[in-house]
Amino acid sequence: MKSRPALILLVIFALGLLLGVGVNELFLSDPILESNDAADHAPVSREAMFADADISAEDIELVQGKQGSLDWKLLAKSAKYNQELGVIAVEFPQLTAFFGDDRQEVYVQSERGEVDQGNDNLTLYDRVRGRFGDLALDAQQLDYVGAIGKVYLKGGVSLRRPDMTVQAKALEIDLVTRQLVAAGGVEALLAPEGLDGSPLQDDKE
Incomplete structure (x- = not known):
């Protein structure tokens, strides 16, 4: 036991x-x-995707248009093309776009960007600055979607006009109807009197 x-x-x-x-x-x-x-299975950064680019160039100009009409042109100090992605990474891009029957001009510049000419899309990011008629804009990122004629601004968006200032986290611009839709922490300052004496107004004298 x-x-x-x-x-x-x-x-x-x-x-x-x-x-x-x-x-x-x-x-x-x-x-x-x-x-x-x-x-x-570790995620690959965008920089790594363009490290071994198929084509590299300095001081380039990209042009997009249809039916003999220029939609936009983009100048950049350097560019790298990834054939697998079908995307061009650009440094210090300067974009000039034209839209509408009156060919209204939009100018935007940033520190970096990516262009997908096949789908008429592009993204600009890092210190985005530009002008849209009498509007001045600042943001961290701009996405242009050519198929629907819209621009999306993200990150610390600031839109200024002589009579108005709008700040938001995001902003949508319809290039066809020219409507603006802001979202996320929207702050707006309206000052109709600011139109008088504005250097952006035509001199009627």
């Missing part, structure tokens, strides 16, 4: 030892396969 407690203790000890070895192998062993698999 005295051997039973010893046998029970021995069984408990053996089970504990096996359990400990199993836990160690499962959770504490070097995850070589897992780490390699995670590395294979």
Whole structure:
């Protein structure tokens, strides 16, 4: 009868030892396969995608249009084309676009950008600044979608006109109807009297 407690203790000890070895192998062993698999699926940065660009150029001009009409042109200090993505990464782009029957001009510049000419889309980001008629704008990012004729501004958006100032997190501009829709922490200052004496107004004298 005295051997039973010893046998029970021995069984408990053996089970504990096996359990400990199993836990160690499962959770504490070097995850070589897992780490390699995670590395294979690590997200690739946009910079890395253009590091081995198919084509590189300096001081370029990109032009987009249809039916003999110029929609926009973009000047950049440098460009890298990734054929797989079908996208051109540009440095210090300057965009001039024309829209509407009256060929209203939009001018925008930034520090970096990406152009997808095949789909008539482009993105400008980092210190976006520009003008849209008598409007001046600032933002962190601008997305132009040619198929629907719209511009989306994001990040610290500021839109100024002699009689109005609008600040928001995002802003949508319809280039066809020329309507503006602001969203996210919108602050607007209206000053109709600001029109008088504005240097943007035509001199009627």
